[in-house]
Amino acid sequence: MRRHVKQIVATLSMMMIISGCGIEEKRDAEWKQQEEGKPKKLVIWEEKGKGAALKPAIKSFEEKYNINVEYKELELSAEMKEKIRLDGPAGTGPDVLSLPHDQIGQLALEGVIVPIEVKEETVDTFTDQAIEAQMYDGKLYGLPKAIETPIFIYNKALMSKPPETMEELYAFSKEKRNKEEYGFLAPWDNFYFANAVLSGMGGYVFSQDGGKADPMNIGLHNDASIRGATYIQKWYEEKLFPKGIIGENGGSTLEGLFSEGKVASVMSGPWAFESYQSAGIDIGASAMPLLPNGNPMNTFIGVKGFHVNSFSPYQKWSTKLVEHLTNEQNAKIRYEQTEEVPPVNNLLDDPMIKENEKASAIVEQAKTGEPMPNIPEMTEIWGPMVTAMQLVANGKEEPKQALEEAVRTIKSQIEANHGS
Numbered sequence: 402m403r404r405h406v407k408q409i410v411a412t413l414s415m416m417m418i419i420s421g422c423g424i425e426e427k428r429d430a431e432w433k434q435q436e437e438g439k440p441k442k443l444v445i446w447e448e449k450g451k452g453a454a455l456k457p458a459i460k461s462f463e464e465k466y467n468i469n470v471e472y473k474e475l476e477l478s479a480e481m482k483e484k485i486r487l488d489g490p491a492g493t494g495p496d497v498l499s500l501p502h503d504q505i506g507q508l509a510l511e512g513v514i515v516p517i518e519v520k521e522e523t524v525d526t527f528t529d530q531a532i533e534a535q536m537y538d539g540k541l542y543g544l545p546k547a548i549e550t551p552i553f554i555y556n557k558a559l560m561s562k563p564p565e566t567m568e569e570l571y572a573f574s575k576e577k578r579n580k581e582e583y584g585f586l587a588p589w590d591n592f593y594f595a596n597a598v599l600s601g602m603g604g605y606v607f608s609q610d611g612g613k614a615d616p617m618n619i620g621l622h623n624d625a626s627i628r629g630a631t632y633i634q635k636w637y638e639e640k641l642f643p644k645g646i647i648g649e650n651g652g653s654t655l656e657g658l659f660s661e662g663k664v665a666s667v668m669s670g671p672w673a674f675e676s677y678q679s680a681g682i683d684i685g686a687s688a689m690p691l692l693p694n695g696n697p698m699n700t701f702i703g704v705k706g707f708h709v710n711s712f713s714p715y716q717k718w719s720t721k722l723v724e725h726l727t728n729e730q731n732a733k734i735r736y737e738q739t740e741e742v743p744p745v746n747n748l749l750d751d752p753m754i755k756e757n758e759k760a761s762a763i764v765e766q767a768k769t770g771e772p773m774p775n776i777p778e779m780t781e782i783w784g785p786m787v788t789a790m791q792l793v794a795n796g797k798e799e800p801k802q803a804l805e806e807a808v809r810t811i812k813s814q815i816e817a818n819h820g821s
Contacts, residue, residue, distance in 0.1 A: 440715040442469040443722055446485070446498040448477040448705070454738040458731035462722060470722065477501060477705070482508065489513050489712040496719040497726075499546070502534035502704040507777040509537045515711035516540040517720045526729060531744030533612075534704035534772035543708035544727040547741035550700045550770045551594055552762045553687045554673065555666035556659070560584075563666070563687040570666070570690050574641045577665065583643070586655050587668035589633045590647045590794040592786035593701055594668055599629035600699035600771070601692045606782060607774055616778035616815055621786065622804040630793050630800035632693065637794045647794045671741070674759060686762035688769070697769035704744065704772055736760075781814040 447455055452474045459470045473495070475481045482504055488494035500508070508514045519541070524532055531545035553563055564570045574584030589595045596606065603625030608618035620626060636642050646655045656673060658664045660680035667673075668689065677684050689698040707723040709716055725731065732743035733751070742754065742763045754760045773779065789807035792798040798806075 438715075439466075440468055440496075440718055442471060443497065443715060443719060444495040445470065445472040445707075445722070445726075446475050446481060446495040447472050448481075448499050449474045451499075451739060451741075454735045455726065457734045458726050461731070462725045465725075466718075466721070468718065478504075485513055485710065486511065489710050492712060494710050494712060496710055496713040496715055497707050497722055498710060499705060500543070500708055502543075502545075502706060503773045503775045503779060505535065505542050505708070506537045506775040507780065508708075509540075509542055510777055512711055514542055514708045515716060516542055517544075517709055517723065519544070519720065519724055523724060526745055526747075527727075528744040528746060528749070530702060530767065530770075530772055531704050531706075534702070534775065535706050537775055543706040544723050545704045545706045545744050546727050546732070546735065547705045547739075548702055548744045548763065548767055549671050549705075549742070550702045550763060550766050551597060551668050551670045551689070552700075552759075552766045553666060553689050554659075554669050554677070555685045555687075556662060556664070557683045557685050558662070559665035560685070563685065564690050566691045566693075568693055571636075571641075573665070574636075575639075578639075578641060583658065583664040584641070585666045585668075586642055586646060586658065586664050587636075588646060588652050588655055589636070589642075589668075590651060590787070590791045592783060592790055595630075595633060595786075595790045597668075597689065597698035597700040597770075598633055598692065599626040601696045602626065602629035602632070602694060603696075604629055606779070607776070614774045614776050614778075616776060616819070619808050619811060621782075621811075622801075622808040626804055627801050630790070630804060633790070634793045634796070634800060638796060642794075644795075647791060671759065671763060674740070684759075686759045688762055688766040698766075700766055700770040701773045702767050702770040705741075778815050778819050781811050781818065785810040785814075 445455065452472050455472050459472070462468070462470055475484060477499065478501060481498060481500060485494055485498055505514070527545055531548060535541055535543045535545055555563055564573065570585050577584035587594055589598065599621065604623055605620035607614040607616055608620060609615070645651070655667060656669070656676065659667045660677055660682060662682065689700065691697055707726055709719040709723060713719050729745050729747055732745045733748055735741065736743050736748065736753070740760065742760050748754060749764055754764065785807040789803040792803045793800050
């Protein structure tokens with residue numbers, strides 16, 4: 402009997418311990434929820450000129466969750482990046498901010514932005530490329546809002562239809578030069594654009610190992626890249642491109658020539674649509690023509706997204722806001738207001754995009770492009786490769802020499818600035 406009572410007491414004691422643990426866990430969960438709380442306000446940093454497109458999404462978020470949302474516009478690239486580095490740790494930064502995807506790796510490494518957790522069905526909403534661009538070190542750091550990539554843009558008054566191949570475009574450009582006109586211009590001294598040719602010929606920035614960029618394996622000086630740079634050099638040597646489009650102000654010179662109706666076609670992107678149309682140019686658009694080897698140009702894809710400030714006290718609600726801003730309904734509204742192409746699978750088949758010549762050109766070109774690497778080592782690529790391509794464009798060095806020098810410099814900088 403005594404043994405039986407002891408067993409009952411022991412069982413009750415164990416139940417009380419378990420119960421106590423359960424109560425304590427519940428209390429901890431409630432306390433954590435209370436501690437995090439529901440914010441009265443969330444703040445977004447958005448790209449300059451794009452804030453108005455947020456208003457419908459903000460309004461529906463406020464109505465659904467009873468949380469006020471404010472936004473502030475900043476220059477997307479340098480200003481946004483530098484300001485969050487200071488304001489984030491100081492506690493004066495936003496809860497959500499917009500970034501170009503190639504900045505994700507460095508800011509994640511610095512602890513400025515935080516990985517987010519969303520349902521798989523949310524991830525599946527977007528194209529694989531766009532999600533890939535939001536990943537760093539195997540973690541998701543944001544959700545995409547828009548994609549952009551260089552495309553072929555032409556003046557319909559000077560060109561009846563876009564050529565299918567670069568060989569056709571070359572012949573057209575030769576004919577135009579005989580008339581002291583330009584058939585096609587591309588800022589190929591700028592590596593952002595030149596990579597489309599080098600990569601399309603078979604070169605690469607970093608090799609991919611299991612979907613992860615390997616900064617120790619650079620392919621910008623391999624035989625294929627040299628062939629690409631040699632092809633680029635031909636356009637400058639044969640005076641199909643003017644010297645004035647080389648260098649720091651070359652891009653604006655190119656855009657100006659096209660806006661003045663002096664060039665039949667250019668390699669540019671959606672950022673130029675507004676200025677061309679304001680200049681009264683009736684523009685057409687398509688994917689870039691095929692290279693002489695029969696391959697498409699492998700353009701860099703830029704993906705803009707929304708991210709969560711790691712210093713925000715409301716990271717869960719900020720993530721919910723990111724999901725809301727990028728959902729299909731709000732992505733469609735955003736496109737209608739900005740014409741920025743949303744990488745949302747269902748919308749890419751929507752007539753509003755498929756029947757829009759400019760938008761469909763971006764979608765088609767993106768199919769053969771690749772997101773810019775977003776690892777921190779990518780910052781070491783730009784300077785040396787711009788130098789190399791300008792030497793090639795000006796005829797001051799042969800492509801092989803210029804590219805080999807660039808890669809030596811890149812590797813040295815990676816070792817110095819990113820070595821363990």
